[in-house]
Amino acid sequence: MNSPEYDLDAVRSQIPILRTHIPMNNCSQAPQCSATRAAADTYLDSWNEAGMDWDAWIGEVEAARAEFAAFVGAQATDVAIATSVSQATASIASGLDFTGKRYGVVASGGEFPTVGHVWLAQERFGAEVSWVPVRDGMIHLDDYASLIGEQTLVVSACRGYYQTGFKQDVGAIAEMAHAEGALLYVDAYQTLGTEVFDAPSSGADFVASGNLKFLMGMPGIAFLWVRPGVAEQLQPSITGWFGREDPFAFDAQQLDWGEGARRLDTGTPPVVEAYVARAGMAWMRELGMAAIADWDAHLGLHTVQGALARGMEVMGPTDELHEPRAPTIAIACADSHAVEARLRERGIIASARGPAIRIAPHFYNTTDDVDQALDALREVMESA
């Protein structure tokens, strides 16, 4: 594969930072593109010129909800809007009852810390959290089996492990969870935008993601898909007026619930973030997620092979047949934050995380970008 199905030069012309940098940090923050910039400007202009236009602003929030729903093959009524994955997860947790026969949370050791923290915070309410270990940068299905049982209320399994890019088999974990009557929560933040992902057929009951990584957005917004019928089982105590059947009824003494996943909405939604989030996702859907997924897989493999060929140690899966990996390649590195800073001096933006420097190319990168980044990384690591 030499090039993606879309016009790569045209795509690159929409990302101004490519004139001066090679951004390879999508596991952390996407670059700005013309569409997201214009979307933010639309909101700022509206705020400046109209002073207040809640109808249009809420309309855009609803359009972002619908865009996320389309992105994951779902209906807008099954999507809640949050300000972060932490908040979305906490809202779910606050709606679960850990005081009955089911009190267990089986969480993968690959969960982003914030998700682990939310589950641990439920121990005060009767939850008991057990952890599926990470071994060699991967999480093995067999390790779930011994932990999931009739006491399990929820299984928490990220789709992609933020540290190594390892992808978990959501369908297989869902089968195990459901066979024991447990719910499955999936944090897809590290993979949405790199693969075609259909939430309803994934087996998950909850799928959460923010937008600032592979979805080309910014901080301050997250979305939560909830399987139809599951939201109605929750009465979240983390709630707010946008979670009501009619937020504009202004009745403080009435706690009713919005339709579907809307009951997990909370306060005034993140408006400028919704403008930006929609624009990023819409651009990607326009280019075609299948084509983006193919190019991302190609770039990921090129990065793995290039790193190995340069004598670097790749953490997590390295083999071509090992399908499950996001294009986040973790290269073992003693002082990752210093290496990140030295790469930045050379115009390459990578992302340090603990004992690794992560190179995370995305659909706008070329294989030449990857080669340049790896050559620079080798030089920086050798001179350290």
Ligand SMILES: Cc1ncc(COP(=O)(O)O)c(C=O)c1O
């Ligand atoms: C997989 C994953 N989940 C969650 C988060 C953080 O979520 P938030 O800050 O939106 O709560 C991150 C990184 O920031 C992440 O990589």
